[in-house]
Amino acid sequence: MSNVLQQFLEENLEALREQGLYNEIDPVEGANGPVIQVRGKSLINLSSNNYLGLATNEHLKQIAQRTIEQYGVGAGAVRTINGTLDLHVKLEETLAKFKGTEAAISYQSGFNCNMAAISAVIDKHDAILSDQLNHASIIDGCRLSKAKIIAYNHSDMDDLRAKAKEAKASGLYKKIMIITDGVFSMDGDLAKLPEIVDIAKEFDCITYVDDAHGSGVTGKGAGTVKHFGLQQDIDFQIGTLSKAIGVVGGYVAGKKNLIDWLKVRSRPFLFSTALPPGDVAAITRAVEMLMESTALHDQLWENGDYLKKGLQQLGFNIGHSETPITPCIIGDEKLTQTFSKRLFEEGVYAKSIVFPTVPKGTGRVRNMPIATHTKGMLDDALAIYEKVGRELGVIG
Numbered sequence: 216m217s218n219v220l221q222q223f224l225e226e227n228l229e230a231l232r233e234q235g236l237y238n239e240i241d242p243v244e245g246a247n248g249p250v251i252q253v254r255g256k257s258l259i260n261l262s263s264n265n266y267l268g269l270a271t272n273e274h275l276k277q278i279a280q281r282t283i284e285q286y287g288v289g290a291g292a293v294r295t296i297n298g299t300l301d302l303h304v305k306l307e308e309t310l311a312k313f314k315g316t317e318a319a320i321s322y323q324s325g326f327n328c329n330m331a332a333i334s335a336v337i338d339k340h341d342a343i344l345s346d347q348l349n350h351a352s353i354i355d356g357c358r359l360s361k362a363k364i365i366a367y368n369h370s371d372m373d374d375l376r377a378k379a380k381e382a383k384a385s386g387l388y389k390k391i392m393i394i395t396d397g398v399f400s401m402d403g404d405l406a407k408l409p410e411i412v413d414i415a416k417e418f419d420c421i422t423y424v425d426d427a428h429g430s431g432v433t434g435k436g437a438g439t440v441k442h443f444g445l446q447q448d449i450d451f452q453i454g455t456l457s458k459a460i461g462v463v464g465g466y467v468a469g470k471k472n473l474i475d476w477l478k479v480r481s482r483p484f485l486f487s488t489a490l491p492p493g494d495v496a497a498i499t500r501a502v503e504m505l506m507e508s509t510a511l512h513d514q515l516w517e518n519g520d521y522l523k524k525g526l527q528q529l530g531f532n533i534g535h536s537e538t539p540i541t542p543c544i545i546g547d548e549k550l551t552q553t554f555s556k557r558l559f560e561e562g563v564y565a566k567s568i569v570f571p572t573v574p575k576g577t578g579r580v581r582n583m584p585i586a587t588h589t590k591g592m593l594d595d596a597l598a599i600y601e602k603v604g605r606e607l608g609v610i611g
Contacts, residue, residue: 235549235578236569246271249588251564258564259596261522261582266539267431267511268587269461269501278500279493286492294478298489306499310466313437313502314454315446318474321495323487325427325455325465329356331481332451332467333394333423337362342388344378344420346370346395346406353394353425363388369399372410379418390421397426397439401573401581403536405429405439412448423451431459432538436505436512459505462498464490511586515539518584518593525597526582530610534579542568542579543600545609551578554607561599 231237244252248271251260269275282302292298303321310319322328333356337343342363345353357364365382368374375393382391393415395406408424415422426438434441436459440449450473456464467477478484490498505512519539526533532544545551548569555567558580569578584593604610 235547235552236571241564249585249592253559253564256559256562258559258562259588259592259599261563261565261584261596263583263585264428264458265461266459266515266583266585267461267505268585269459269504269511271587272461272501275461275497275501279497282496283493288493289491290489292488293486294484294489300489300492300495302492302495302499303489306495306502307466309499309502310454311468313506314452314468315437315441316452316468317471319466319468320474320477320481320484321456321490322465322467322481322483323490324463325425325453325457326352326355327483327487328453328455328465328467329353329425330359331356331483332453332477333357333392334360335477335481336421336473337390337392340388341390341392342382344375344382344391344393348399348402349394349396350400350425350427353396357394362392370404370407372407372414375411376414376417379414379420383418383420391418392421392423394423394425397424397429398433398538398540400428400540401568401579402534402542403538403540404534405433405442405537408439408443408445408449412445416448421451422449423453424449425453427453427455427458427465428538428540430454431505431512432515435509456498460498460501462494462501464494464498514586515584518586518588518590521590522582522584522593522597525593526600529597529601529604531600531604539584541582541584543582543609544577544579546576546578548575548578550607550609551580554603554609555580557603557607558599561603563596563599565596 241253247263247265249260251258290298307319307321329352337360339361343357344365344367346369347366348369365378367378397406429439433439440446440452452468454466456462523541534542534544552567558565565580565582568581
């Protein structure tokens with residue numbers, strides 16, 4: 216290793232450790248369900264994005280296994296050569312139906328969606344109005360486009376309107392896009408989509424919603440755009456297939472001509488091997504299950520409300536979440552990490568979230584109950600939270 220690289224790594228890793236910003240990665244020994252094994256210890260799992268428990272669903276596992284026997288473990292090529300299997304076509308038709316759009320396109324990850332879709336339609340002649348708390352993949356997708364990026368205050372519609380008006384009046388930009396998360400993953404609040412659509416119509420802006428944490432969770436499972444009844448008003452609906460859907464990948468849903476354009480101009484679609492067939496079959500069936508029944512969705516919300524109420528009654532600051540995502544906001548980064556470690560020692564896996572994932576001074580433990588948690592598990596978790604919270608002075 217070069218001396219300059221060695222020095223850079225040693226100095227900066229040590230700085231992160233001193234500031235309480237170094238993230239320890241804990242390998243999970245087995246399936247990522249409501250209870251997990253880490254370092255031989257059984258833990259109530261409150262850190263998973265497996266919202267509906269579908270990652271370990273027996274029916275989906277059987278479908279994936281049967282599909283692998285028929286199609287193999289990989290697609291074998293990029294989509295534009297001969298990597299598009301009939302399975303991919305069925306998946307995208309199912310996703311379009313699920314999201315209430317004309318068409319959809321699948322990608323290898325939700326991160327890839329934002330790399331692909333933004334830069335395929337936006338360039339250096341354009342501007343992007345981006346919520347300050349947008350996900351890192353949106354930020355990187357915006358940077359890749361080389362457009363002028365104009366951040367607006369989080370969910371501040373007066374600020375968005377003023378900046379949209381200014382950008383439009385300047386005459387500097389061919390296209391203006393408004394980008395927001397549908398559900399903000401660290402606080403659990405919803406984007407103000409009706410107001411965003413009104414502003415977009417007023418100033419002829421493109422609308423783009425990344426609903427990674429909304430698909431399967433809001434809108435009776437169909438997402439935040441459906442929650443507000445705006446399927447015909449949002450140009451880009453972005454989603455992941457690795458959270459509530461339980462497998463891997465991402466998608467963009469919208470008008471047919473938009474999807475046709477992404478198939479010929481979005482680089483991750485053109486230059487990455489297609490999603491594996493076993494995964495595609497499991498994803499398709501998972502989406503069908505969400506369209507057939509809201510049972511898992513309803514159980515998720517019941518569990519989320521139960522945990523949220525319990526933590527609030529204990530005196531924890533849980534912010535203003537509008538979804539099952541429940542942050543316990545602690546503030547100081549080192550205290551946040553100590554809190555998470557003590558939870559681990561007592562039997563709860565709830566990961567500390569600190570800068571740069573959230574702003575400095577807003578460290579929190581992010582709790583994510585899932586549909587397959589039992590009330591007994593949640594009661595045990597609340598008892599541990601109370602013990603650790605009082606021990607560390609986080610609650611009185």
